[in-house]
Amino acid sequence: MSLSNGRAYLAIPGPSVMPDTVLQAMHRASPNIYEGELHELTHSLMPDLKKVAMTEHQVAIYIGNGHAAWEAALANVLSPGDHVLVLATGRFGIGWGEIAAGLQAELQTVDFGNEMAIDPARVEEALKADKDHRIKAVMAVHVDTSTSVKSDIAAVRAAMDRAEHPALLMADCIASLGCDRFEMDNWGVDVMVSGCQKGLMTPAGVSFVWFNKKADAAQGTCVTRYWDWRPRANPEVYYQHFAGTAPTHHLYGLRAALDILLEEGLEAVFARHETLARAIWSAFDCWSEEGPLKLNVADPAFRSHAVTAAVIGSPNGDRLRHWCEHHCGLTLGIGLGRSPEDAYFRIGHMGHVNAHMIMGVLGTIQAGLSALDIPHGRGALEAAADVIAQS
Numbered sequence: 001m002s003l004s005n006g007r008a009y010l011a012i013p014g015p016s017v018m019p020d021t022v023l024q025a026m027h028r029a030s031p032n033i034y035e036g037e038l039h040e041l042t043h044s045l046m047p048d049l050k051k052v053a054m055t056e057h058q059v060a061i062y063i064g065n066g067h068a069a070w071e072a073a074l075a076n077v078l079s080p081g082d083h084v085l086v087l088a089t090g091r092f093g094i095g096w097g098e099i100a101a102g103l104q105a106e107l108q109t110v111d112f113g114n115e116m117a118i119d120p121a122r123v124e125e126a127l128k129a130d131k132d133h134r135i136k137a138v139m140a141v142h143v144d145t146s147t148s149v150k151s152d153i154a155a156v157r158a159a160m161d162r163a164e165h166p167a168l169l170m171a172d173c174i175a176s177l178g179c180d181r182f183e184m185d186n187w188g189v190d191v192m193v194s195g196c197q198k199g200l201m202t203p204a205g206v207s208f209v210w211f212n213k214k215a216d217a218a219q220g221t222c223v224t225r226y227w228d229w230r231p232r233a234n235p236e237v238y239y240q241h242f243a244g245t246a247p248t249h250h251l252y253g254l255r256a257a258l259d260i261l262l263e264e265g266l267e268a269v270f271a272r273h274e275t276l277a278r279a280i281w282s283a284f285d286c287w288s289e290e291g292p293l294k295l296n297v298a299d300p301a302f303r304s305h306a307v308t309a310a311v312i313g314s315p316n317g318d319r320l321r322h323w324c325e326h327h328c329g330l331t332l333g334i335g336l337g338r339s340p341e342d343a344y345f346r347i348g349h350m351g352h353v354n355a356h357m358i359m360g361v362l363g364t365i366q367a368g369l370s371a372l373d374i375p376h377g378r379g380a381l382e383a384a385a386d387v388i389a390q391s
Helices: 019-025 039-052 066-077 091-102 120-129 153-164 229-233 248-264 266-287 316-328 355-371 380-390
Strands: 009-011 058-063 083-088 106-111 137-143 168-172 191-195 206-211 309-310 330-334 342-349
Touching: 009 266, 009 309, 009 342, 009 355, 019 248, 039 058, 039 206, 039 248, 058 066, 058 229, 066 091, 066 137, 066 168, 066 191, 066 206, 083 091, 083 120, 091 106, 091 137, 091 168, 106 120, 120 137, 120 153, 137 153, 137 380, 153 168, 248 266, 266 309, 266 355, 266 380, 316 330, 316 355, 330 355, 355 380
Parallel strands: 009 330, 083 106, 083 137, 137 168, 168 191
Antiparallel strands: 058 206, 191 206, 309 342, 330 342
């Protein structure tokens, strides 16, 4: 017998749970791409994408995943041989740096490990040492999906200002946008990237780059006609938005997702994600009192509200994930970028999630811990329920 029959729950840190209204908006025949409704819908997306990023500057849409946005952002500002400062807090910070290396940039990486946020003092030190201002861009991941580490991007900007360094500040918000608070303009970010499949609740396949005037003026020679953000952000004719055919059905889904987000209100969205994250943390606090299970990030100030990475010891991560999926229909995220990876698992709690979904995740994990005889402390579900009740 299996208890997994019924609607499965994909609790990985992206793609996230898709609202029915988003899927229904996409379930339609292909539209006219030359005029009419699709053009009007696309034009309506731009101001709302800026609202979600909290910016008054430009945004370009790319048909591709987050790696496409990484390359687009870098290609528009770099020339071969330019120096970049990579601030890594997990696999995705390292990965963005690898994209820069592929464009023949010179990398200087400050690796903060897999459990710590970016230290602004070390950023300031690195920039002050660059007396000739050879570093053109500082690259930081707001929330690294592999580790669930959240860094203070405003503090990175403050460190850059103290160092009086002219580099661009580039931020990856793929895991955090629409979940953890991010304010592009107020935090002094010049370039920001994200994707549609996490907090924006749309099936994977579209990504975004927001950029300000300083970034636009920094145009390098790596950019090609396809990656150029200028015609995409300010097209003379519609097809230039996408350098070709529009991602038609993604646009309909994205419109529905943005409507959901903005109707709830960003402040309420941030508060919901924070409360649900604290409920998860409360459960882990209890489980960790006995046995191997603990949160990857010790300091709550540097934990994401969108994804939680947990340490459980090898091979318990794989055992627990397999049990939850095949016995109960709950899919947890794999350990990513770690050795051994089977000592970790991740919970995605981003986008279209609510209290009963999170309580279901926690209850299933607890059942798995018991079924697999993995030692753990008691009272986890009660602690999580208390957080929700007190909200």
